[in-house]
Amino acid sequence: MKWRTVPAARFAEHAQTWQTLHAATGASALLSPDFVAPLLAEFGTGAELLAYCEHAGAVAAMAIVVPSGRGSWASFQPSQAPLGLWLQRPELPLEALLAGLVRALPGFPLVFGLTQMDPALMPRPADSPSLRTLDYIDTARVTIHGSFEAYWTARGKNLRSNLKKQRARLDKEGVPLRLQLSRDAGDMAQAVADYGRLEGSGWKAGCGTAVDASNAQGRYYRRMLENFCARGAGCVYRYFFGEQLVAMDLCIEDGDSIIVLKTSYDESVPANLSPTLLMREAACRQLFDEGKYTRLEFYGRVMEWHLRWTDEVRTMYHVNYYRWPGLRRLHTMLASRPPARAATQ
Incomplete structure (x- = not known):
């Protein structure tokens, strides 16, 4: 699996490839070019990259990614997008794809964050020495x-x-x-x-x-x-x-x-x-x-009124991939520490 990147401002040149992969994977309409292209046009800053992975002679994964801090990148996530902008063939392991992507991104990133994933569309992966998932929000749907x-x-x-x-x-x-x-x-x-x-x-x-x-x-x-x-x-x-x-x-x-x-x-x-x-x-x-x-989807944090409308609630999640397992252990340890108490006079 080999990843390549181009500026996401060139999305139009690759929109047909994105559409082909979108159709082949049965992905959500929230990941279609009709949804993604206007997001980039209105909320992109120019720092975004379009990343694509070639495997067995075809494009097998694509994503819009952006630097998210020192030593880290993440999926491009404007607030208007309910899902992270990530497409992949479901038979390929997510961890292997993320490992290849991290190696292909500029600046030697140590961490990549894949945001706002829906377990109804992409099953939540198990944690591993290099991969950790985190709860995002609960969201609701109505079955019709x-x-x-x-x-x-x-x-x-x-x-x-x-x-x-x-x-x-x-x-x-x-x-x-x-x-x-x-x-x-x-x-x-x-x-x-x-x-x-x-x-x-x-x-x-x-x-x-x-x-x-x-x-x-x-x-x-x-x-x-x-x-x-x-x-x-x-x-x-x-x-x-x-x-x-x-x-x-x-x-x-x-x-x-x-x-x-x-x-x-x-x-x-x-x-x-x-x-x-x-x-x-x-x-x-x-x-x-x-x-x-057959479904009415709300995609947003569950509110009290949602629960009057339905009891179908699921938890969306983020994925963190770490270049080295030691980084994951360190990050987990730091995240579990209690907040420091302010000094008193």
Whole structure:
């Protein structure tokens, strides 16, 4: 197995090879060129490398990697990417691939970090003298099987009762509820602008992290969603109280699953109403009734509301590979030390 690297700014030249490997390995849509290329365009700094491994006359692994500190490299991991940007043929051992990659990277790195791996897509490897895995976050999914009524009956009584009361209240006040689904690539610019207005009216605006049609996040989501919608695999949910847009989901589709990438809601809505949960109920009903998908993936840290929606939770993980086993032992020892106590007067 021989690794080579080129500047990731040349990703377009290698996109077809990435696509071929992506298709051959059945990898997540979150690792497709339609998802990866806009990430590099908007969030790359120029330091990223595209690494590819040749084995038995074909490319068997690819990754986007970046220096992550003195003596270390890691997979490129902007916050908009739920998964580490790593592709490999599943029959090849991960540890051997990482060993070859570390030797091929510039600057004689001692450690390589492979971030945000999903055990449902790539089984968690066992620790070894040179390899250590670490828990990342718990994430949740909903299996879409059977009728919505059966699924909904299995949810907690408080959730069902609360949303029923909210719908009844809005109906009494003459406020119609409407779920709108957009799938056309030409609609994505407006969808991202609408999403940005929702998110920009809330707490994220004050932190400078809100999506806006004119910032890097807005440009990324527009381009990525246009890519997916152009091949019939992207969608945006909007939820309305009358004519007021109150909640949105930005989603992509991955074979038999649908992935929620971003959710926002109008924070001016009274606190005793839950527009996001009402939208989620309506969207889930539609997904169960259509029977097109078998999974709804949330990909994000499990929140309390997720656990009202599902009990299917799994732990994502990171992988650290060390050039020498002694480094792994030293790192493990240092990580296990209790924090130093501050001196007292």
